[in-house]
Amino acid sequence: MKVLTSRGAKALCLVALVATTAACGLPRSGPNKAEIFKGSVLKEGDAFIVTVNQRVTRATAVIPAFGFTSGFLNAGVVGSDTINPGDTLGLTIFENVRDDPLLGNTGQRVSALEEVQVDGQGYIFVPYAGRIKAAGQTPEGLRSAITRKLDTQTPDPQVTVTRLAGDGSAVSVQGSVGANGVYTIERPTRTLSAMIARAGGVSIEPEVAVIRVTRGNHTGKVWLQDLYSNPSLDIALRPGDKIVVERDTRAFVALGATGAQNRVPFATQTLSAIEAIAIVGGLNTNLADPTGVFVFRNEPAEIANAVLGRKDLRGDQRMVYVLDLTQPTGMFEARDFVVRDQDTVYVTEAPFVQWQKTLSAITGTAGAANSLSDVGTGG
Known part of the structure; x- marks a missing residue:
C-alpha cells in the first residue's frame, strides 16, 4: 500500500475542493x-x-400619446356670465313709487333678493314675476325678462342681476396641486391652464406631471409641459369637469x-x-x-x-x-x-x-486546505 506524503495529501485536497467549488458555481448578478x-x-x-x-x-x-379628443378641443370658451343650474344670483329691484311699492314696505323703493338659487331645471322664482327661466341666459338677458314680468305691475321697474359663485358653473381640481377644491368658472379661469393656476399650480416636477380631465363619460390626458408649449391643448372648461394632476407612473x-x-x-x-x-x-x-x-x-x-x-x-x-x-x-x-x-x-x-471570482475561490480553498492539513499534522 502506498502512503501519500503530506504534500501529496494537500494537493489532492486542493483538487477536490476546487472541483467542488466549480460544481457549485460562483455568485454573480445574473446571466452572462x-x-x-x-x-x-x-x-x-x-x-x-x-x-x-x-x-x-x-x-x-x-x-x-396623450391628448384630447375633438369634443374637448372644439368646445368654445364658456361665457363668463352664462347662468347655469345650481348658480346663485343676487337680484336688486328699484321701484319708481313711494307710497305703495310692489315688493317693499311703504317708502322703501329698493328691494334686494340675495342668494336666489337656480333650480335643477334652470328656473328661479321672483315674487310677482313667478318662475323665470334663468339657465342659459346672461345676467342682462335675465334682467330684461324680470323687467318685462314686473312692468305690468309696477311702473318702470329697474332690475339688476348679479351672478354669484355657485355649484352650477364649477369644476373640481384634485391631485398634485397647491389647493384641492371646487372652483367656479369665472372670466379669468375659463381655460385649463388658468384653472390649474387658480388652484395654486402643480406641486410636483413639471417634467413628470400629467393632467387628466374627465367630462361626462369622456377622459383626456395631456403632459403639463405640452399644455404650456402648445396653446391648442389649453381647452375651454365646462361646468362639472373633473381635473386631476398626477405624477407619471412609468x-x-x-x-x-x-x-x-x-x-x-x-x-x-x-x-x-x-x-x-x-x-x-x-x-x-x-x-x-x-x-x-x-x-x-x-x-x-x-x-x-x-x-x-x-x-x-x-x-x-x-x-x-x-x-x-x-x-x-x-x-x-x-x-x-x-x-x-x-x-x-x-x-x-x-x-x-x-x-477573478474563480481564482479567489481557489486561493481561499487552498488556504483552507493548508489550514486543515496543518491542524491534522499538528504543524
Missing part, C-alpha cells in the same frame, strides 16, 4: 451574454434578440452590473438607454461588460414586425435589445434608443470578473 443568447428563437428559445441600430431605434421610439427596472439595482421612475417624458444607465449610477467599473447592455421588453406585434422585417407575428413578443457601448456608434445608439414603461435594463458582468 452566452446564457442570454441561448434564449434566442434561433436556438429554440422564446425571445427575439436584436442588436440595436438606427433602424431599430426608429422603429421602437414610441412614447405615450418606471423601468435596472439589474446587473450597474451602480444600483432598483425600480426607477421616469424623470422625463422620454428616457434613453444611456440616461437610464446614468440614473442608476452608470456601469460598475469593477464588474460591467460594456459590450453586454440588454433591454428586455414585451413588444407589441406591430412594432416587433417592424423591427424584424416580418408581418406574421401576432400578440406581444419577447424582445431582447443588445447595446454594445464599445462600438464606434455604440454610445450614439444608446443615446437614441428609447426606454419604455416596464422595461428591464440589464448589464452583464465582464468575463474576467468570473475568472
Whole structure:
C-alpha cells in the first residue's frame, strides 16, 4: 500500500475542493451574454434578440400619446356670465313709487333678493314675476325678462342681476396641486391652464406631471409641459369637469452590473438607454461588460414586425435589445434608443470578473486546505 506524503495529501485536497467549488458555481448578478443568447428563437428559445441600430431605434421610439379628443378641443370658451343650474344670483329691484311699492314696505323703493338659487331645471322664482327661466341666459338677458314680468305691475321697474359663485358653473381640481377644491368658472379661469393656476399650480416636477380631465363619460390626458408649449391643448372648461394632476407612473427596472439595482421612475417624458444607465449610477467599473447592455421588453406585434422585417407575428413578443457601448456608434445608439414603461435594463458582468471570482475561490480553498492539513499534522 502506498502512503501519500503530506504534500501529496494537500494537493489532492486542493483538487477536490476546487472541483467542488466549480460544481457549485460562483455568485454573480445574473446571466452572462452566452446564457442570454441561448434564449434566442434561433436556438429554440422564446425571445427575439436584436442588436440595436438606427433602424431599430426608429422603429421602437414610441412614447405615450396623450391628448384630447375633438369634443374637448372644439368646445368654445364658456361665457363668463352664462347662468347655469345650481348658480346663485343676487337680484336688486328699484321701484319708481313711494307710497305703495310692489315688493317693499311703504317708502322703501329698493328691494334686494340675495342668494336666489337656480333650480335643477334652470328656473328661479321672483315674487310677482313667478318662475323665470334663468339657465342659459346672461345676467342682462335675465334682467330684461324680470323687467318685462314686473312692468305690468309696477311702473318702470329697474332690475339688476348679479351672478354669484355657485355649484352650477364649477369644476373640481384634485391631485398634485397647491389647493384641492371646487372652483367656479369665472372670466379669468375659463381655460385649463388658468384653472390649474387658480388652484395654486402643480406641486410636483413639471417634467413628470400629467393632467387628466374627465367630462361626462369622456377622459383626456395631456403632459403639463405640452399644455404650456402648445396653446391648442389649453381647452375651454365646462361646468362639472373633473381635473386631476398626477405624477407619471412609468418606471423601468435596472439589474446587473450597474451602480444600483432598483425600480426607477421616469424623470422625463422620454428616457434613453444611456440616461437610464446614468440614473442608476452608470456601469460598475469593477464588474460591467460594456459590450453586454440588454433591454428586455414585451413588444407589441406591430412594432416587433417592424423591427424584424416580418408581418406574421401576432400578440406581444419577447424582445431582447443588445447595446454594445464599445462600438464606434455604440454610445450614439444608446443615446437614441428609447426606454419604455416596464422595461428591464440589464448589464452583464465582464468575463474576467468570473475568472477573478474563480481564482479567489481557489486561493481561499487552498488556504483552507493548508489550514486543515496543518491542524491534522499538528504543524
